[in-house]
Amino acid sequence: MIEKKSENLIFNGQQFFYSHHSDTLNCDMEFSVYLPPQSKNKKYPVLYWLSGLTCTAENFTTKSGFQRYAADHGVIVVAPDTSPRGAQVKDIKDEWDIGCGAGFYVNATTNEWDQHFKMYDYITKELPTLIKDNFNCSDKASISGHSMGGHGALICSLKNPGMYQSTSAFSPIVNPVNCPWGQKAFSTYLGEDIELWSAWDSVELIKQGHQVNHLFVDQGLADNFLDNQLKTDALKQACESKKINLELKYRQGYDHSYYYISSFIGEHIKWHAQFLN
Amino acid sequence: MIEKKSENLIFNGQQFFYSHHSDTLNCDMEFSVYLPPQSKNKKYPVLYWLSGLTCTAENFTTKSGFQRYAADHGVIVVAPDTSPRGAQVKDIKDEWDIGCGAGFYVNATTNEWDQHFKMYDYITKELPTLIKDNFNCSDKASISGHSMGGHGALICSLKNPGMYQSTSAFSPIVNPVNCPWGQKAFSTYLGEDIELWSAWDSVELIKQGHQVNHLFVDQGLADNFLDNQLKTDALKQACESKKINLELKYRQGYDHSYYYISSFIGEHIKWHAQFLN
Structure with a gap:
């Protein structure tokens, strides 16, 4: 059961926000979904967008301008929230990179976190079923995201061969086991046994032999997080060593923002559309 | 003296936020300015954007996606705040349609409001001088806006023949003397003498003989405020009776939102560009 919260026409398509109770996350969740024009008459494919730290479903939906391109290319776009939320969900006050707004798209296993923080199962199991049950979409899907969500897109795709036609990421945290954001999140959600972390790290998954079809990574060279947190080059090296065809575009002067x-985003949606349509 | 608050690259142009002390408004103000690519080498014209009730300089800058079109057409875009702000500025708690966030682009004359609420002078005198002094722009300017700001664009243009090459508005409040938002604002800022209000009302100014070159008004037909507050038809009738060539586009299914x-906005910027370049 999903409940419509809002509906607005944009580029002749419909931008919705919905809420629903998530059994996976044990809380109510919001997501946005954009239906391109004519979507009543035709089954369109779905692009899932995973947002970054501190975001909700709203940032991408109101700031990226993706709707123009999704309308042009006939793609449904679904943007979920970045974590479980609500009074009953564990959070740490004043910490923006753990807890609410920072789900990291993993399945938490540690005490106090494992009751709600199962974002990986939510994104790869519950949400796609919900979308298929409630919207007129084709069987094809792709995935993209930004920063923490860029990494989310990478691991969802690497861990589920064939589930996504194509995978892209803006400014992804590619190797969380080797950066401060990732180490903080993984020690919190997964515990101190570092061996267990590699199942949730894109570079480690690639080293283990996981493959991904059609991979496009976008990275701004004026991004303040590039050297310390994102470490794009580690992904490039891992892909090279495992013969994964990574399309990597560095953008001179661009930062980490919307x-x-x-x-x-227009270039990404056009790129995904060639595999989706 | 303007102080840069932020700078981000977008569509190969620079999106800035600046703050400065406004002598007109007796407070510090923020505005955003977008410089299209190559603006160091060429003097581009300026489009002023006036936002609506409750907005700051941020809404249009982050949500409209105008930068793509301003980059394409070579237009500098300046988006000021909607009112004076700050601890010393009079406001009325819990009222979103008066005081801070609701300057209505008039010069207030009533006690307690006349020390700060001079948005008309700010938009038509202080801000253009500030822009000319600090940015490499041509002498040509146009103006646009949304809702309260759409009406602001209309009156700034009607009261200053020749100052703007072209004028457009989304969902403007066209006849504030005849709607609840306008009556509340005008009685507060201008007092109870209704005769004085007509100098700040676009329909009344047109009836008095004020003219405007190149006028484009855009109105969504699913706009909840259309019948009670905006009253687009009154502008249409006034323009017809005074032989003003109004380009009026109604948009089926569109509401009052960003x-x-x-x-x-792409259509508007393209339309302005033909008069600016």
């Missing part, structure tokens, strides 16, 4: 995303 | 604005 100003950057809005400049290139 | 989803609507983002769908058509």
